[in-house]
Amino acid sequence: xxxxxxxxVIGRWVIISSERAKRPNYALKKSDSSRPGPCPFxxxxxxxxxxxxAAYRPDGSRPNAPGWTLRVVPNKFPALMIEGELGRRxxxxxxxxxxxxxxxxxxxxxxxxxxxxxxxxxxxxxxxWAYRDRVLDLxxxxxxxxxxxxxxxxxxxxxxxxHTHSQLxxxxxxxxxVVEELKGALEYYKYKERCVYCDIVTQEIEDRGRLVSENExxxxxxxxxxxxxxxxxxxxxxxxxxxxxASKQEYLDLSRALRETxxxxxxxxxDPPFNYIIHSNPLREPExxxxxxxxxxxxxxxxxxxxxxxxxxxxxxxxxxDSAISLREIAL
Amino acid sequence: xxxxxxxxVIGRWVIISSERAKRPNYALKKSDSSRPGPCPFxxxxxxxxxxxxAAYRPDGSRPNAPGWTLRVVPNKFPALMIEGELGRRxxxxxxxxxxxxxxxxxxxxxxxxxxxxxxxxxxxxxxxWAYRDRVLDLxxxxxxxxxxxxxxxxxxxxxxxxHTHSQLxxxxxxxxxVVEELKGALEYYKYKERCVYCDIVTQEIEDRGRLVSENExxxxxxxxxxxxxxxxxxxxxxxxxxxxxASKQEYLDLSRALRETxxxxxxxxxDPPFNYIIHSNPLREPExxxxxxxxxxxxxxxxxxxxxxxxxxxxxxxxxxDSAISLREIAL
Numbered sequence: 001x002x003x004x005x006x007x008x009v010i011g012r013w014v015i016i017s018s019e020r021a022k023r024p025n026y027a028l029k030k031s032d033s034s035r036p037g038p039c040p041f042x043x044x045x046x047x048x049x050x051x052x053x054a055a056y057r058p059d060g061s062r063p064n065a066p067g068w069t070l071r072v073v074p075n076k077f078p079a080l081m082i083e084g085e086l087g088r089r090x091x092x093x094x095x096x097x098x099x100x101x102x103x104x105x106x107x108x109x110x111x112x113x114x115x116x117x118x119x120x121x122x123x124x125x126x127x128x129w130a131y132r133d134r135v136l137d138l139x140x141x142x143x144x145x146x147x148x149x150x151x152x153x154x155x156x157x158x159x160x161x162x163h164t165h166s167q168l169x170x171x172x173x174x175x176x177x178v179v180e181e182l183k184g185a186l187e188y189y190k191y192k193e194r195c196v197y198c199d200i201v202t203q204e205i206e207d208r209g210r211l212v213s214e215n216e217x218x219x220x221x222x223x224x225x226x227x228x229x230x231x232x233x234x235x236x237x238x239x240x241x242x243x244x245x246a247s248k249q250e251y252l253d254l255s256r257a258l259r260e261t262x263x264x265x266x267x268x269x270x271d272p273p274f275n276y277i278i279h280s281n282p283l284r285e286p287e288x289x290x291x292x293x294x295x296x297x298x299x300x301x302x303x304x305x306x307x308x309x310x311x312x313x314x315x316x317x318x319x320x321x322d323s324a325i326s327l328r329e330i331a332l
Numbered sequence: 333x334x335x336x337x338x339x340x341v342i343g344r345w346v347i348i349s350s351e352r353a354k355r356p357n358y359a360l361k362k363s364d365s366s367r368p369g370p371c372p373f374x375x376x377x378x379x380x381x382x383x384x385x386a387a388y389r390p391d392g393s394r395p396n397a398p399g400w401t402l403r404v405v406p407n408k409f410p411a412l413m414i415e416g417e418l419g420r421r422x423x424x425x426x427x428x429x430x431x432x433x434x435x436x437x438x439x440x441x442x443x444x445x446x447x448x449x450x451x452x453x454x455x456x457x458x459x460x461w462a463y464r465d466r467v468l469d470l471x472x473x474x475x476x477x478x479x480x481x482x483x484x485x486x487x488x489x490x491x492x493x494x495h496t497h498s499q500l501x502x503x504x505x506x507x508x509x510v511v512e513e514l515k516g517a518l519e520y521y522k523y524k525e526r527c528v529y530c531d532i533v534t535q536e537i538e539d540r541g542r543l544v545s546e547n548e549x550x551x552x553x554x555x556x557x558x559x560x561x562x563x564x565x566x567x568x569x570x571x572x573x574x575x576x577x578a579s580k581q582e583y584l585d586l587s588r589a590l591r592e593t594x595x596x597x598x599x600x601x602x603d604p605p606f607n608y609i610i611h612s613n614p615l616r617e618p619e620x621x622x623x624x625x626x627x628x629x630x631x632x633x634x635x636x637x638x639x640x641x642x643x644x645x646x647x648x649x650x651x652x653x654d655s656a657i658s659l660r661e662i663a664l
Contacts, residue, residue: 005556008520008556009513009516009528012557012646013557014557015648016648016652017649018649091556092539093531093532093535094535150643151639158640175644180342180343185341199425200425203426225338225344225345225346226348227344227641307482307484307489312507312508312512313508314344314346315349317350
């Protein structure tokens with residue numbers, strides 16, 4: 001059983017999961033996503049994954065068989081286990097609990113595509129609906145407090161399988177960065193009685209220098225203080241703490257904004273490895289005026305970040321104003 | 333002039349430094365530390381670096397000429413500029429200041445060694461004294477609040493030059509991870525009236541399961557909640573907030589503990605890329621009972637960390653108990 005362990009000083013929870021060491025390309029020196037053998041995410045190879053949790057099957061085909069356009073399966077090498085109680089306990093100065101949670105894979109297409117940027121607008125829209133459907137389903141499980149939805153594109157960004165896919169982790173704790181965002185946003189709200197992200201949206205629309213694109217419901221910007229070159233955020237213009245509460249029209253606009261932004265990054269940076277993460281409010285809390293869900297996209301370029309992930313301190317050689325110009329200028 | 337910019341939500345300061353993009357191997361796709369041309373860090377090539385700030389010259393040789401055993405020079409591609417005022421200012425919702433600070437390189441040996449593990453115990457001791465000397469010197473500059481001392485070993489850990497070297501960045505702000513550590517340690521101190529790190533030292537000596545080694549003044553452990561496989565910490569047994577206040581005997585013991593630990597990591601993991609960071613108290617504060625300086629060593633193995641550095645949430649497939657066994661078993 002994996003464990004969730006808490007750093008006694010900084011309060012950061014970490015999953016210690018030795019199951020994960022059995023993954024296809026987990027190696028201590030090198031990762032290689034072009035492993036031999038059939039791809040477990042391709043249509044026709046459904047038996048290579050654990051039985052599906054959900055799938056979009058426009059032709060009404062039966063589960064765990066071809067015919068799907070998008071498929072959600074448990075991670076075969078899960079970081080957390082779905083069964084069991086939390087078992088919160090101490091060990092001297094330390095705190096830990098059982099590694100209970102969900103770890104799912106969202107297979108974005110039945111075709112063997114290695115780049116999400118090649119998906120159609122309709123496929124992007126389905127992907128967002130799948131994220132939402134899974135959040136609404138897992139939201140019912142009272143053990144979970146947060147759902148982290150993320151994508152690793154490319155081996156350098158942590159993908160161990162080439163076939164394009166996203167991941168979801170449902171957690172009994174709220175990750176530290178989210179706690180920090182909630183706290184910072186609440187402090188600003190108490191001081192100003194406004195949402196800090198709403199103020200960012202207003203200022204960026206007015207300034208335009210860090211603006212990549214906008215549509216009716218979303219703004220795409222290179223943030224003012226980016227950790228990484230070409231870091232890009234997508235923010236809803238309308239205030240809402242919860243990704244899963246967006247409207248149909250908003251998901252449509254978001255699928256367009258997300259697809260366009262990834263295509264821009266692909267063209268500007270020659271198909272870079274990247275991660276994106278959906279930042280949303282913890283589960284089952286009431287609506288609030290201070291937190292504002294959004295997506296952060298982080299291309300992983302070169303080895304510009306050496307000590308950064310250990311120190312929490314970042315040096316970024318590319319200004320967001322420069323990266324915004326590059327991204328804006330991409331012809332779509 | 334580089335800028336220090338603050339994320340308006342999370343309060344994280346980031347250096348935006350376009351000068352850095354001119355570094356030898358900064359490239360958007362790939363880093364390669366075996367670039368052609370003479371190594372600027374080798375004895376005889378002193379003119380290839382900016383004039384030295386300090387050097388250990390047992391033969392009394394003149395500055396910027398061969399004869400040194402250790403040499404400190406300004407980073408040729410500094411993330412921060414040493415001249416100028418802080419110029420704190422706002423831009424709407426955002427805060428920024430001039431990127432004022434020191435960025436120095438400590439060349440650990442005149443020989444072209446690519447691995448710090450090949451240095452002698454005496455060279456390690458000199459290296460620690462050099463760190464201390466630089467902190468005491470920069471401490472006089474009232475603009476600086478924190479000095480970050482770190483090492484990137486290997487291109488995958490962010491080293492752009494092969495010749496083994498450490499770096500130092502003096503900052504007008506305290507990095508977020510240090511702020512968090514100070515806050516967490518103070519909270520524990522207020523609650524328990526004890527230092528949390530002192531309690532960790534006591535518990536780890538008693539438990540022994542995560543202990544790698546110890547000597548009279550230092551403890552080497554794999555921490556309870558490590559972010560990365562084989563993450564290893566070196567803690568002084570005696571409470572002290574400041575790295576630079578250690579005694580001669582403590583630096584001797586630390587040079588042994590650090591060298592031994594890096595040799596263990598090299599042998600256990602086949603010369604892995606890694607970063608180490610010295611965590612010390614912010615400058616010019618009085619002694620305190622809650623913060624406890626230490627060194628954190630983070631091997632960079634495979635692509636196990638994809639989304640982690642963006643989310644602040646870590647999945648680690650290797651338990652610290654297992655990595656401690658592997659490291660303990662290495663014959664020295």
